Amino acid sequence: MFGFLIGLQVQAQNKMYAGVAKAKITNDTSLVMVNGRMSEGVKEDIYARVLTLFDGVQRLIFITYDLNCLDVGTAVLRHRLKTELGIDQKYVIPLATHNHSAPIQINRNNFKYGKWLGDTMFDLVRKAIADEQEGVTLKFGSGMGYFLMSVGNAPVDYEIQLLAVMKDEKPLALLFNHGTHPMQAAYNKVEAGHPGYAMDEIEARFPGVQAMYSDAAGGNQFVDRSAEYRNEMMAAMKISLDSLENLMEKRARKTGMELAEAVVDIYRDNLNYNVTGPLSSSMEVLSLPLAPPISKAEAIKLSKDFPPDVGFVEYPHDHRGTNWVRMLLRYYEQKIPFPTQTTDMVCTDDTYLIHKEDQQFLKRYDYSLNKHYPCVYNEVIVAQIGPMPIVAMQGEICAPIGARIKDRFRREMPLMLFGYMGEHNLYIPTRELVRLNAYQAQTLQIQYASPVGWAPEVEDEMVEGVIKLVEKKIEE
Numbered sequence: 189m190f191g192f193l194i195g196l197q198v199q200a201q202n203k204m205y206a207g208v209a210k211a212k213i214t215n216d217t218s219l220v221m222v223n224g225r226m227s228e229g230v231k232e233d234i235y236a237r238v239l240t241l242f243d244g245v246q247r248l249i250f251i252t253y254d255l256n257c258l259d260v261g262t263a264v265l266r267h268r269l270k271t272e273l274g275i276d277q278k279y280v281i282p283l284a285t286h287n288h289s290a291p292i293q294i295n296r297n298n299f300k301y302g303k304w305l306g307d308t309m310f311d312l313v314r315k316a317i318a319d320e321q322e323g324v325t326l327k328f329g330s331g332m333g334y335f336l337m338s339v340g341n342a343p344v345d346y347e348i349q350l351l352a353v354m355k356d357e358k359p360l361a362l363l364f365n366h367g368t369h370p371m372q373a374a375y376n377k378v379e380a381g382h383p384g385y386a387m388d389e390i391e392a393r394f395p396g397v398q399a400m401y402s403d404a405a406g407g408n409q410f411v412d413r414s415a416e417y418r419n420e421m422m423a424a425m426k427i428s429l430d431s432l433e434n435l436m437e438k439r440a441r442k443t444g445m446e447l448a449e450a451v452v453d454i455y456r457d458n459l460n461y462n463v464t465g466p467l468s469s470s471m472e473v474l475s476l477p478l479a480p481p482i483s484k485a486e487a488i489k490l491s492k493d494f495p496p497d498v499g500f501v502e503y504p505h506d507h508r509g510t511n512w513v514r515m516l517l518r519y520y521e522q523k524i525p526f527p528t529q530t531t532d533m534v535c536t537d538d539t540y541l542i543h544k545e546d547q548q549f550l551k552r553y554d555y556s557l558n559k560h561y562p563c564v565y566n567e568v569i570v571a572q573i574g575p576m577p578i579v580a581m582q583g584e585i586c587a588p589i590g591a592r593i594k595d596r597f598r599r600e601m602p603l604m605l606f607g608y609m610g611e612h613n614l615y616i617p618t619r620e621l622v623r624l625n626a627y628q629a630q631t632l633q634i635q636y637a638s639p640v641g642w643a644p645e646v647e648d649e650m651v652e653g654v655i656k657l658v659e660k661k662i663e664e
Contacts, residue, residue, distance in 0.1 A: 204464050205242040206353045207320035208361050208398040209312040210235055213253065213305060214378055219291040219298050221378070222256040224504035227291065231379035231437075234290050236309050237400045238316040239353065239361045241326070241573070246467040247275065247317070248571055250363060251282045251309055252400045254380040258282050259293030260537045262611035263558035264306025269313065277561070278471035281569055281580045282309070283402035284608040285383045289372050294503055294539045294612070302537075324360060326465075326573055327352045328602050329458035333450045335443060336368050338587060340408045340621040340628065345587040347594070348447070349404070349604050350454045351463075351573075359397045362390060364451050365606055367406025367587050373440035374433050382411065385444025390451060401447075403608045405581070405590025407615050407628055411443050461602050465574020470661055474566045474653040475531035476616070477643035484520045487513055500637065502538050511540075512633035519543075519639050526640055533638070535563040535612055541636045563611045568654055570661045576602050577658050580609035585616045585650075586628055592651045597658065618647045 214233045218226050234254035241248045251265075258265070262282060269275040293302030332346040345367050353361040370381030380387075387399035417439070424431040490513045498507045500514060519526060524546050527533050533541040537556035542549045550557070567582040579593060585607035597603045614636060615628040622629045622644045632638045 203244060203322065204324050204326065205244075205320040205322050206324040206355070206360055207240040207316035207318070209238045209316040209319065210398060211308060211312055213308060215291050215301055219301060220295045220504060221290060221376075222288040222292045225376045227378050228376045229378070231374040231377040232384055234287065234378060234380050234384070236305070236312060237398055238309070238312040239363060239398070239400060240313065240316045240320060241353075241467060242320055243465070243467045246469075247279060248467045248469060248573070249275065249280045249313055250400065251280070251313070252285065252363075252402050253282070253305070253309070254285050254287045254384055255290050256287055256292060257284050257608065257611070257613040258302075258305065259611055260299055260302035261293065261306030261309065262563075263561040264303050265309050266561045267558070268306070268310045272310075273314070278469045278569060279571075281571065281578070281606070282610055283580065283606050284613070285380065285401055286370055286403040286406070286608055287381050287383070288370065289374055289377065289379045289381060292503065294537065296502065296538060299537065321355055321360065323355065325354045326463050327354060327459040328461040328463050328576055328604065329454045330602075331450055331454040331458055333366050333447055335411060335446050336406075336409050337413060338409045339413075340586070340618060340624060340626055342408055342586070342588050342618060342620065343591075344409060345405065345591040347404075348450050348454065350451055350459070351604060352455060352459055359394050359455070361398045361400060362394070362451065362455065363400045363402075365402050365404040365604070366447060367404035367590060367607070368409045368411055369406065371411040371440045371443045373437040375429060375436065377433075382440045382443035382447060385441050386447040386451070389445060389448035393448075393452060402606050404605055405585035405587050405607045407584040407586040407607065408618070408621065409587050412439065461576065463574040463576040463602070467571070467573060468661070468664065469569060469571035470657070471567065471569045472657055473531060473564055474568055474650065475529040476566055476646050476649055477529060478527055478638070479641045479643045481516060481519070481526050481640045484517070487516045487520070491517065500540070503635070509634035511637035512639060515637045516639040527638070530565040533564075535565065535636065539612060539636050541638045565614060566616065566650070567610050568657055569609060570654075570657045572661055576604065577661055578604045578606075579654060579658060580606045581616070581654065582610045583612070583614040583616050584608065584628075586618050586621060588618050589616060589647055589650050593654050593658070596655050603658070616646065616650055617642060619644045622646065
C-alpha cells in the first residue's frame with residue numbers, strides 16, 4: 189500500500205487534459221423500445237455524453253448514453269474513430285445507463301436510428317477533443333446506495349463509484365456508476381429513468397459540470413421489486429395509465445434524488461485517491477463456457493408449444509423466446525457442431541448468435557454483420573488512469589461477478605468497474621442463477637437464439653479471466 193501511495197504522488201504530477209460534450213439523442217419517430225412497446229411521445233429527453241482524457245500521449249474516451257445498449261451504433265462509432273481520428277477501439281469505452289424506456293437497436297426498423305447514434309457520438313467525441321482543457325486532476329472515491337435489492341440468492345453490491353475530473357478545484361465532469369436496473373418513470377414514453385433524474389440534480393447542484401452515469405455490474409439487482417410496489421402499480425393501472433405513470437415518475441424521481449445525494453456525499457467526503465497519471469488501455473475477448481444441448485427428442489417436445497411455421501422472428505415478436513428451440517433442431521438436422529464456448533459464435537445486429545461454421549445463416553444475416561467489427565462475446569476493456577485500473581465488460585454482468593473482481597484488488601488499489609460496455613446486453617449470470625435456470629441464465633437462449641445454455645462455471649471463468657487481464661495490465 190505504501191508503494192501505491194508513493195505512486196499516487198508521482199502520478200499526480202503529470203499534466204492531464206479533459207474535454208466534455210453532450211447531445212440530445214431522443215428519437216423523433218415512434219420506435220420499438222427496450223420494454224417491447226412502441227414509444228408514444230417523450231416524457232424526458234435522453235442524452236449521450238462524452239468525456240475525453242488526454243495525457244499528452246494517449247487519449248481515453250468515455251461515452252455514456254441513456255440507452256439499454258448501443259448495439260448497431262457500436263461498429264459505426266468504432267470504425268469512424270479508427271479511420272478518421274486514428275483512435276483504436278481499446279481506448280473507447282461506450283457505456284449504457286441500462287434505460288428500458290428508449291429505442292432498442294436490435295429491431296431492424298430501428299437500425300437507421302442506431303446508425304445515426306453511432307455518427308452522433310462520433311461527432312460528440314470530436315467536439316470534446318476540440319474543447320479539451322489543460323491542467324485537470326482526476327480523483328476517485330466510493331460510497332453506498334442502500335436502495336437496491338437482488339435476485340438469485342445473492343448478496344447486494346451497494347457500491348457507487350465516482351471519478352471526478354477537476355479543473356481549478358471545480359468539477360468539470362463527474363462519472364459515476366451503480367449496479368442496478370433503472371427505476372423507470374413512464375409506461376410507453378421515452379425517458380431516462382432514475383439515473384436521468386440523478387444526473388439532472390447533480391448538474392443543477394454544480395453549474396457547469398457534466399454528470400455521467402453508467403450501470404456497473406447489476407444484472408440481478410433492482411431498485412424496487414417489492415410486492416408492495418407491484419400492488420401499487422396494479423392498483424394505479426386499474427385507475428388509468430396516467431395514474432400508473434404518475435406513480436412511476438414519483439418513484440423514479442425519489443430514487444434519482446437518493447442516487448444524486450449519495451454521489452454528492454462521495455464528492456464532498458470520500459474522494460480519497462488522486463489518480464491523475466498516464467493513460468493506457470487494452471482490450472481482449474474472454475471465451476465463456478456453454479452447456480451441452482438438450483436432446484433432439486426434448487426439443488421436438490418443446491416445439492409442439494408453438495406454430496410449426498413461425499420461423500425465426502425478431503424482438504418483440506411473441507415467439508421470440510422460442511427461436512432457440514428452432515435453432516437447436518436445425519443444428520441436429522443439419523449436423524452443425526454445437527458451440528462449447530461463446531467465441532464459437534458471432535452475433536448479428538438483431539441478436540442471433542450464429543455458429544462460425546453455419547455459413548448458410550451467416551450469409552442470410554450478413555446485412556447485420558459488420559466486416560470490420562463483428563460482435564463477439566465477451567469483450568473486456570482494461571484501461572488504466574495513473575495507478576487505477578478501469579474495467580469495462582460487455583453485457584449485463586450480474587453483481588456477484590463484479591463484486592468478486594473489485595474485492596480481489598480492493599486492499600491494494602482502487603478499481604473502477606462497469607458493465608454494459610459496447611454492443612449488446614447479454615446477461616452474464618452467476619453459478620446460482622444457472623442452477624436456478626433464472627431469467628438471467630435463460631436470456632442466452634430466449635433472446636439470442638443460442639441452441640445451448642450457460643455452463644455453471646461461467647461465473648468463475650468470467651471472474652478469473654478479468655482478474656488475469658487486470659493483473660496483466662498492472663504488470664505492464
